Amino acid sequence: MKCRTVALISDGTGITAETLCNGLLSQFEGIEFRYVRYPFTDSLEKADACLQRLTELAQEDGVRPLVVMTLMDAQLTVHLRQADALFLDLFDTFIAPLEQELGRKSTHSVGLSHGQETREYARRIAAMNFALAHDDGISAADFKNADVILVGVSRSGKTPTSLYLSLQFGLKAANYPLIPEDFERGCLPESLLAFRDKLFGLSIAPEQLHRIREERRPHSHYASIENCRAEVAAAERLMRREGIDWLDMTSRSIEEMSVHLLQLIHKKQEAVNRKP
Amino acid sequence: MKCRTVALISDGTGITAETLCNGLLSQFEGIEFRYVRYPFTDSLEKADACLQRLTELAQEDGVRPLVVMTLMDAQLTVHLRQADALFLDLFDTFIAPLEQELGRKSTHSVGLSHGQETREYARRIAAMNFALAHDDGISAADFKNADVILVGVSRSGKTPTSLYLSLQFGLKAANYPLIPEDFERGCLPESLLAFRDKLFGLSIAPEQLHRIREERRPHSHYASIENCRAEVAAAERLMRREGIDWLDMTSRSIEEMSVHLLQLIHKKQEAVNRKP
Numbered sequence: 312m313k314c315r316t317v318a319l320i321s322d323g324t325g326i327t328a329e330t331l332c333n334g335l336l337s338q339f340e341g342i343e344f345r346y347v348r349y350p351f352t353d354s355l356e357k358a359d360a361c362l363q364r365l366t367e368l369a370q371e372d373g374v375r376p377l378v379v380m381t382l383m384d385a386q387l388t389v390h391l392r393q394a395d396a397l398f399l400d401l402f403d404t405f406i407a408p409l410e411q412e413l414g415r416k417s418t419h420s421v422g423l424s425h426g427q428e429t430r431e432y433a434r435r436i437a438a439m440n441f442a443l444a445h446d447d448g449i450s451a452a453d454f455k456n457a458d459v460i461l462v463g464v465s466r467s468g469k470t471p472t473s474l475y476l477s478l479q480f481g482l483k484a485a486n487y488p489l490i491p492e493d494f495e496r497g498c499l500p501e502s503l504l505a506f507r508d509k510l511f512g513l514s515i516a517p518e519q520l521h522r523i524r525e526e527r528r529p530h531s532h533y534a535s536i537e538n539c540r541a542e543v544a545a546a547e548r549l550m551r552r553e554g555i556d557w558l559d560m561t562s563r564s565i566e567e568m569s570v571h572l573l574q575l576i577h578k579k580q581e582a583v584n585r586k587p
Numbered sequence: 588m589k590c591r592t593v594a595l596i597s598d599g600t601g602i603t604a605e606t607l608c609n610g611l612l613s614q615f616e617g618i619e620f621r622y623v624r625y626p627f628t629d630s631l632e633k634a635d636a637c638l639q640r641l642t643e644l645a646q647e648d649g650v651r652p653l654v655v656m657t658l659m660d661a662q663l664t665v666h667l668r669q670a671d672a673l674f675l676d677l678f679d680t681f682i683a684p685l686e687q688e689l690g691r692k693s694t695h696s697v698g699l700s701h702g703q704e705t706r707e708y709a710r711r712i713a714a715m716n717f718a719l720a721h722d723d724g725i726s727a728a729d730f731k732n733a734d735v736i737l738v739g740v741s742r743s744g745k746t747p748t749s750l751y752l753s754l755q756f757g758l759k760a761a762n763y764p765l766i767p768e769d770f771e772r773g774c775l776p777e778s779l780l781a782f783r784d785k786l787f788g789l790s791i792a793p794e795q796l797h798r799i800r801e802e803r804r805p806h807s808h809y810a811s812i813e814n815c816r817a818e819v820a821a822a823e824r825l826m827r828r829e830g831i832d833w834l835d836m837t838s839r840s841i842e843e844m845s846v847h848l849l850q851l852i853h854k855k856q857e858a859v860n861r862k863p
Contacts, residue, residue: 315689324846326755327606331657334603335681338659338693350846377688381607383614397688399681405611412653412673413591417614432840439747446719471715474750479602564708570600570626 314343316368316376320361320391325350328381328401335399344377358387365394383419431481438477438484445485446470451502454485459576460506461486462550463513464542465533466523468560468568472513475565480573494545499553508583511572512550512557517543519561590619592644592652596637596667601626604657604677611675620653634663641670659695707757714753714760721761722746727778730761735852736782737762738826739789740818741809742799744836744844748789751841756849770821775829784859787848788826788833793819795837 317332319325325348336344347368349361368376378396380403382388388403406417444450445457447470454460459482461469469486476484493500503510517539524534532538550557556579558571593608595601601624612620623644625637644652654672656679658664664679682693714734720726721733723746730736735758737745745762752760763779779786793815800810808814826833832855834847 323610324842326842326846327603327610330603331607331677334599334657334659335678335685338682338695339685339689339691340694341691342689350850351843377685381610383610397684399684401607401677402611404680405675406614408673408675409611409615409653413615413618415615415617418616419614436747436841439750443722443746470719471712471754474715475754478747478751478754565712566600566602567627570602574626 312341312343314345314372315374316345316347316372318347318349318361318365318368318376318378318396320349320352320358320378321381322351322353322383322387323381325381328379331401332379332399352382352387353384355387355390358382358390362391362394365391365396369395385419434481435478438481439474441483442473442477442485445483446473448487451487454502454506454509456483457485457506457509458482459484459511459572460503460509461511461513461572462489462503462555463515463557463560464489464520464546466520466527467513467515468565469513471565472560472568472572475569476572479566479569482573482576489542489546489549491542491545494542494549497549497552499549507553507555508579510553510555511575512546512555513560513568514543514547514550514557515559516561588617588619590621590648591650592621592623592648594623594625594637594641594644594652594654594672596625596628596634596654597657598627598629598659598663599657601657604655607677608655608675628658628663629660631663631666634658634666638667638670641667641672645671661695710757711754714757715750717759718749718753718761721759722749724763727763730778730782730785732759733761733782733785734758735760735787735848736779736785737787737789737848738765738779738822738831739791739833739836740765740796740822742796742803743789743791743822744841745789747841748836748844748848751845752848755842755845758849758852765818765822765825767818767821770818770825773825773828775825783829783831784855786829786831787851788822788831789836789844790819790823790826790833791835792837 319329319332321328352358352361365376365378375395375397379399379401380388381401383402388400392398410417445453461473461484463469465488473484473486476482487503517536520539520543521534521536524539528534556575558568560568595604595608597604628634628637641652641654651671651673655675655677656664657677659678668674686693721729737749737760739745741764749760749762752758769776793812796815796819797810797812800815804810832851834844836844
């Protein structure tokens with residue numbers, strides 16, 4: 312298999328560039344891509360070290376490297392472009408058309424929106440602390456401050472989804488496990504009834520739930536396919552009866568689930584706001 | 588302030604496109620950007636609904652919208668490009684130069700690398716469960732399976748950093764809080780001694796630690812600036828004596844900290860591998 316080196320050069324973490332790059336390169340079969348990462352490249356010294364390394368990489372591989380760049384500082388970009396490489400410049404490519412469309416020059420500076428970022432960042436960290444403190448029904452005391460409360464059977468994906476919603480989108484996401492007592496009672500527990508508008512459900516195929524639970528407690532009643540089938544059916548009956556929207560986790564990643572949930576949350580908020 | 592609408596159209600979650608877009612648009616001061624999001628646009632019907640909405644947006648705003656696109660399916664891209672908008676196409680722009688460089692056609696298909704994604708995804712979820720189970724020194728039983736063990740005083744950022752390392756990079760990250768007993772003893776607890784190569788420290792400015800702790804336990808000894816100063820100084824003394832590399836969290840986000848830690852971890856692993 313052919314192998315090509317991909318250098319990721321960023322003045323920040325480079326995480327966004329890498330994710331986008333993964334999507335692009337997954338479109339090419341039969342080639343193996345080797346990543347080398349240069350995050351926090353924010354000075355001429357660091358850019359110069361990158362430049363030298365790019366030249367070495369071309370010699371080692373016998374073919375020029377691919378360079379995926381996100382650098383705000385045009386001076387560093389110009390310096391790096393001396394290398395023999397294919398440059399995919401995620402900022403520079405789009406800054407010129409944006410300048411023309413918006414009728415003004417870009418500031419070309421790193422971390423400009425820091426004041427706002429700091430507030431947004433504090434919000435995300437606070438949301439994450441909230442999600443941890445309200446994981447798995449630990450505490451119902453603060454449900455009134457939650458943006459969303461996820462319900463579903465144990466191991467249906469509530470915890471990772473809550474954490475992702477908080478960390479990525481700054482939503483205060485609590486979660487509450489539906490357990491056999493809830494099914495026997497046949498209605499939601501008292502602590503949740505006042506917050507019906509914030510409730511969203513997760514469901515999952517019983518076979519997948521069985522596999523996940525087996526890893527945790529092998530050969531248990533809890534993990535058995537019969538019990539998983541019964542719990543999933545009872546949870547869906549309960550959610551249907553209570554009018555809780557739910558989504559199926561089976562073939563979704565937590566990122567996909569979170570964005571689907573965001574759409575549901577926005578729709579519901581709009582509906583609530585429209586009420587007289 | 589001028590306001591422009593930005594439509595984010597993606598066949599996936601659109602999270603990557605939005606993050607990159609935030610970076611680009613932060614370079615333009617004095618303009619407010621309003622986002623409308625169309626994730627999971629993966630059919631001609633959905634693309635057509637977007638197209639209509641773009642036309643309405645142009646009429647409502649009296650100026651054409653900006654469109655940031657990540658669509659693998661060329662047919663959908665062509666359909667959408669009928670709209671009067673500024674298109675920033677994060678895939679299409681780079682696919683052509685990549686095809687030329689790599690000497691082959693792209694597959695232009697959505698979610699191609701799904702097999703690999705599934706394995707990688709399972710690894711990330713397993714890592715996150717590990718991070719949750721080994722948060723705040725809850726369990727030392729499984730430190731031998733950790734990729735990294737973060738140490739630091741209470742509220743120095745260990746938990747969010749551990750979770751991010753696991754969720755983003757699939758690293759099994761445990762964390763262990765350094766507490767007054769550790770400082771009195773003057774050395775690491777027994778349970779950590781065998782795993783010295785996996786230890787990394789977080790430190791933080793006492794003033795910032797004080798502010799964070801005040802929110803949690805106002806007017807307590809725990810949160811007082813004197814106690815924060817003493818704990819941070821003692822923790823740094825301990826880490827220095829034990830030869831633990833540490834980084835300062837004060838002006839870093841958890842994303843930045845995680846990438847810095849990754850670099851340290853790779854350096855240490857290389858050093859360990861070089862040992863005879």
